[in-house]
Structures are given as structure tokens and as C-alpha cells.
Amino acid sequence: MEILQLENITKSFFQKIAVDDISLSLKEGEIFGLLGPNGAGKTTLIRIINRIVTPEKGTVRFRGNLMVGKDLAQIGYLPEERGLYKTMTVYDQAMFLGRLRRMSKSDVNTSLNFWLDKFEIGSWKNKRIEELSKGMAQKVQFICAVLHQPSLLILDEPFSGFDPVNVELIQNELIAMRREGKTIMLSSHNMKSVEEICDRVALIHQSKKILDGKVSEIREQRKDGRYAIRFKGNMLGFANALWAGFELIDHEEYGNGKHTAFVKLRGENSFQDLLKVLIGQIEIEAAWEVLPSMQQIFIDLVKTTV
Amino acid sequence: MSISWLVAHRELLERIKTRSFISMAIVGPLLVLLITYVLFVLGGNDKARWKVLIADPANIMDTKMLANNSGTITYDFADDYIQLKDFETGKRYQKYDVLLEVNEKILINKSAYLFYREKPNFSVSMTLQFHLERRLEEVLVERFTKMTVQEYRKIKQPISVGFRNIYDPKNESTTMGSWVGFFFGAVILFFILLFGMTILRSVSSEKSNRIVEVLLASVKPRQLMFGKIAGIGLAAIIQLVLWVVIVAFGLYVMRETLFPDIMDASKWDVAKMANEMKNLTFQQHLTRSSGYNSFVELIYERIQFDNMLFYFLLFLVAGYIFYGTFFAALGATSGSENDGQQFIIPIVLLLLIAAYAGYYSLSNPESSLTFVFSLMPFTSPMVCMVKLAQGYNPGEGYQLFVSFGILVISSLLTLRIAGRLYTNGILQFGHRLRLAQFVKWLRNG
Numbered sequence: 018m019e020i021l022q023l024e025n026i027t028k029s030f031f032q033k034i035a036v037d038d039i040s041l042s043l044k045e046g047e048i049f050g051l052l053g054p055n056g057a058g059k060t061t062l063i064r065i066i067n068r069i070v071t072p073e074k075g076t077v078r079f080r081g082n083l084m085v086g087k088d089l090a091q092i093g094y095l096p097e098e099r100g101l102y103k104t105m106t107v108y109d110q111a112m113f114l115g116r117l118r119r120m121s122k123s124d125v126n127t128s129l130n131f132w133l134d135k136f137e138i139g140s141w142k143n144k145r146i147e148e149l150s151k152g153m154a155q156k157v158q159f160i161c162a163v164l165h166q167p168s169l170l171i172l173d174e175p176f177s178g179f180d181p182v183n184v185e186l187i188q189n190e191l192i193a194m195r196r197e198g199k200t201i202m203l204s205s206h207n208m209k210s211v212e213e214i215c216d217r218v219a220l221i222h223q224s225k226k227i228l229d230g231k232v233s234e235i236r237e238q239r240k241d242g243r244y245a246i247r248f249k250g251n252m253l254g255f256a257n258a259l260w261a262g263f264e265l266i267d268h269e270e271y272g273n274g275k276h277t278a279f280v281k282l283r284g285e286n287s288f289q290d291l292l293k294v295l296i297g298q299i300e301i302e303a304a305w306e307v308l309p310s311m312q313q314i315f316i317d318l319v320k321t322t323v
Numbered sequence: 324m325s326i327s328w329l330v331a332h333r334e335l336l337e338r339i340k341t342r343s344f345i346s347m348a349i350v351g352p353l354l355v356l357l358i359t360y361v362l363f364v365l366g367g368n369d370k371a372r373w374k375v376l377i378a379d380p381a382n383i384m385d386t387k388m389l390a391n392n393s394g395t396i397t398y399d400f401a402d403d404y405i406q407l408k409d410f411e412t413g414k415r416y417q418k419y420d421v422l423l424e425v426n427e428k429i430l431i432n433k434s435a436y437l438f439y440r441e442k443p444n445f446s447v448s449m450t451l452q453f454h455l456e457r458r459l460e461e462v463l464v465e466r467f468t469k470m471t472v473q474e475y476r477k478i479k480q481p482i483s484v485g486f487r488n489i490y491d492p493k494n495e496s497t498t499m500g501s502w503v504g505f506f507f508g509a510v511i512l513f514f515i516l517l518f519g520m521t522i523l524r525s526v527s528s529e530k531s532n533r534i535v536e537v538l539l540a541s542v543k544p545r546q547l548m549f550g551k552i553a554g555i556g557l558a559a560i561i562q563l564v565l566w567v568v569i570v571a572f573g574l575y576v577m578r579e580t581l582f583p584d585i586m587d588a589s590k591w592d593v594a595k596m597a598n599e600m601k602n603l604t605f606q607q608h609l610t611r612s613s614g615y616n617s618f619v620e621l622i623y624e625r626i627q628f629d630n631m632l633f634y635f636l637l638f639l640v641a642g643y644i645f646y647g648t649f650f651a652a653l654g655a656t657s658g659s660e661n662d663g664q665q666f667i668i669p670i671v672l673l674l675l676i677a678a679y680a681g682y683y684s685l686s687n688p689e690s691s692l693t694f695v696f697s698l699m700p701f702t703s704p705m706v707c708m709v710k711l712a713q714g715y716n717p718g719e720g721y722q723l724f725v726s727f728g729i730l731v732i733s734s735l736l737t738l739r740i741a742g743r744l745y746t747n748g749i750l751q752f753g754h755r756l757r758l759a760q761f762v763k764w765l766r767n768g
Contacts, residue, residue: 096533100537
């Protein structure tokens, strides 16, 4: 079941097109990555979903119906440029933002305590934001975005500014929320995170959508016959074993005669043919197909569509 | 609870918790009280001798008046009517400071008029009134009763004396009262500027710390703007109520302690006072604080505080919304907290024009320019306060409601225009604010 459908969304600001005829859909219980270089139109698209900006053309549907104001109560939003009231306490802040999301006071209390306990930061409850470090404030921002237990959580660059420990913490929370059937849409430049947690992605470039699909399928579609062989032996022996049907494109040396070599297949040659050539020449420890990273796909696509 | 009210509630709490709000709520009114006290003490007319001519064509007073042994006040009697113009300019009347008009009706309506060249201070006014009352008591007792004066004094009604400037016998330019209106108007402008700047800072800081985008996911820009204006406005009203309560309490305490209740004739022990008069102690008592002056009288007797406060509140609220929307729009359209400072100047200029309009209407209450100022929403909160204090001419009272109506309609209009600027500007960051942008954002509905 699709929780969100964008159909032919177009938005321009004073003759400059920010979003050009973009259609997308998000299924319930998936993590969806919205990718694109800076200025591609991701934030405008997210603002349109949050009804902060009105599109000139196109429709937004929530659970099959045209989206209305009250649907926002089921959406959580953590913008890229996020902030908090510096002089307010964590409790007051959460109470205010929770009440704006139409939560009752007792629900805010219960939910806030749950999240503070989960992140083991209960002692911050009555601290003012200006007393917290940047990382601490980011956790509070995340809590404020999920306080009302939204069905759809939209995160614009959620990992920017977080240290690796907190990135993992947030990632784990997002995965846990997916398990509970929540849908998450995130825009990020952190391709490693996108690869790790996103089920599907869409790539936006110069205001247009240029790619979308499952992460695994996109990587599969864009593979170019590269394989990695980890072996023990002589690198020269490895190179000599290869003949014209294979191209050695890179290698890494680990010491003690251990290497990983990256080979590209040419013509009709298969992985089986490669293994046949190498067996007997070197001591193979592992061999696998190398899929292009999302980072590589992202860079390639952006460069080719300039 | 409505979304706008939640925003307003947060703003209100944030304002009233600040130290500056609390200190302003206490120091401000104390300062007003201090200034009032200084004016009480220093503002008296210290003219030493008063020569009073009593025009008594019916010879009611029988050329007698209570003696004033200190010589501060001396009385002469005239047994015919004296035209005010004659008294004002006539050579033979120039030696008199005051004309007290006593006609035959005084025995029925207990009312007399006193025309002065220079306004007597409070103690002299009280003494004049006291002398007239005592003498009239004797006349009334002699003519109409078989009682003694002491018996009569137990059942008597107070007499009313209207004090009038001989150069303005119809009391057309009650300058002192007008200044009170000016003061009320100035307080409105002061609060508009003070809390308008608070709106500007609040919007700018929400923009610069980026909380605004989180808010906009739950609140419409117009709701956010209105909530902010309302919340800060409520803080202003609370501040004002504290001012009124503290100033009123201070005035009450001053009246009860520094200026004891001689103003309340019902509390006078007349027999004792008459006795004291002979020993001059009453006069000493009257002038004990040496501060009874026209300002004291103005504060305690002349200002209709309930009426003034009611309209003051109406014009404050409407004026605040009118100007507040400009400040909100400016905060929303600026690129950074320091951007847009130059655009405050036109708003402050408008407030200065309003202050000037108030000053102009003080001395030109009947001018057509004053009438125009009273209708213009930029200036009406100030000018209407002055006009209200001066008193509208009979049949012209509707002008106050017209002015208020125009102000309310203008406020709704600016709320709409500012809402458009706010919506278009609130998510624009890092630019330098230019006039062209205003126009562009205004067009983009």
C-alpha cells in the first residue's frame, strides 16, 4: 500500500524552476532515499510534501486521498536547517512542538519520557537548549520530530553534523521504526548510509527526477563486470595468469603476500572463466562480484547529465 | 486549543519570564510615580497674594466673607453684573486676580463660577471654595431656617465651584487635560515601538536559528505571524496592567499619606475646621505638603480615568496590530538578524509623525489637519487620545468611532498584506533585503 504519492509536481520561484514534473511514490514500511546534488530541488519537494510550499502543478496524495492539513499530524519532519528555541528547556520545547502536532499534554509527556529513556538522556529534560552541545541538541531535534509517532517520517539530511556514533544510533532507530511499519523518507549526501538502510531511492538532478528504484536493483543494473579476488601469492603471478579476456584494473596489498585484485571481464568471458584461469596459479581465499556503490552511481549520473 | 493560541502562549511565556520584562514592569511605573510626585511637589503656583472681586448683584453675601488673616486672599465686592470681557480687559479690574460670580441662583443650584487670570494653586482654590461655602451656609441659615449654623452644617450639601480661565471662559483649551491625552498617546507609541521591536527580533531569531521550518510543518505562516503578534501583544497588555495597578496604587498611597483626604469634603470635620480657620491652622494644614497644585487636582479630580483607559486600551490594541504587522513582515523578509535595520527607519519615522500630530492637535484642536490626523491610522492612536482628553464637541463624538473603525479596517488590511510578505519571505535566507524584493513578494500571492 502506498502511503504517499506525488504526481507531476512542478514548482518555480520567480521564473526559476525548482521542481520539474516529478512523480514519486512511497510504500508503507520502507525507507526511501531522496538523492541529488545541492540545489537539485530536494528540499523544495520535501517542503511541498509538508505543505510549507504550494506546488504550481501536480498533486500530493496521502494514503490514496488528496493530502489535507490534518494529514500533517501523521507526518514527522526534521528539516536540513533545523533549530530549537535556545532559551527553552527540552521539556517545554517538546511540549510546544508536540501540542502543535495536536498531541495532548499527557501524550507528549509519555512519548518524551519514552524517547529520553531510550537515548538515556532523561537528565536533560529540564535543561535549556543553550546548555546542550550540538550533538545533544540534534538528538532533541530528532526526538521532537518523532514525538507524535508519525506514520511517515521525513528527514532532510538527518546525518549531517552527527558524529559516527550518533549516525549509527539514528540509523538503528530508523531501521527499528521501519520494522514497526513506519515509512521514512530521507534526503542525504551520506551514500554509505543510503546504501545501508534505504530500500528504494530516487535521484533528482537539475529539478528533474533522473532515476528511481530499489537500491539493490539499481546497483545490479549498473554493474559493469567487475570482480574482486582475494588471494595469497605473488601479484606478478596473478597478472601473468590473466589473458586478453580479463583486465586487471586495481589491486590492494595487505602484507604476508595477501592481495585483493579487481578484474573486469571482457567480451563473453564469465566469472567461471576467470576462476578457471586463476586456480592453480594462486591460492584463492575469496572471490565476489563488485557492484557499483551508490556514491559512484550518483557521481556518474550527475556528471553525465550536466 | 487553536494553533495560533499555542504560538501566542509560547511567546507570552517567553516574554514574561525575561528579567527585562519583570524589571520594566516594576521600574517603569515606579519612574512614572516618581515623576508624578516631583510634579506634585514642584508644580504649584506660588503666587503669594490673591485679590478676589465678588460680583454679587443680588447682594446675597451682604459684603461679608470669612476673614483670611494671613492676607493671602482679600475680597472686594461689586453690587452689579460684570461682563467677562470687561473683567478681562477693563482697567479698573486689572488689580483683581479672580472674579467670583455669585448670582441669586446660587441659593438653589449651589453653583458658582470663578474666573481667574492665572490658575490658583490647589490650596488657594480649596480656601476660596471653603470661604464661599461657609459664608453661604450662614446666608442660607439666616434666610431659610431657624437652625444654628452648626446645626445646618450637619445637613448641608456641598457647593460646586467651576474654576474657569478668564481668557478661555468656555474652557475650550484645557491644556493640562490635553497633555494627559498626549501622555496616554505617547504611552501607546512607546508600547508600539517597544513591543514592535520585540516582534521584529522574535521573527528574525526564529528565522536565523531555523526553528521556523519545523514550525511551518504544523502551522501556516499567517497563523504563526498572528500568534506571534498576539502573544507579544498580550505580554504588552500584562505589562500595561501592571503599570496601571502599580501607578494607581501609588497614587492612592500618595493621596492617603502625602496628600491626606482633604479633597473628600464628606470627610471634613466642618466645625473643627471652622475653628481651625480662626487660628490659621487649617491654612497651614492645607499647605502642609506645600504641594497642592493644579497637577494634583488634575490627577485626582479632573481625569476621567475609566473613560480614558477604555479607549486607550482599544486604540493601543488596534494601533499595535497595525504597526506590529509591519515589524513582523520586516523580520520575516530580512536575510539575517542584522539585515533590514534600515527599513526600521520608515516605521520609526511614522511613529515620530504620530507624536508630532499629537503635539499639533494639543494646540490646534479644531484645525482641519488635526481632524485628518485623527482619521489616519498612522496617527489616530495618538491624536484621538489628545482629542478625547480635550473632549469632543457636542455632536462630534462619532468622530472617535470613525477613527477607531478606520484603524481597525487598516489593521486588518495590513495584517493581510504583511501575511503575504511573511509567507513569501520567511523561508528566504542569507539575502540582502532590498525594496524590489518587497514588491516582488507582495505581488506573489
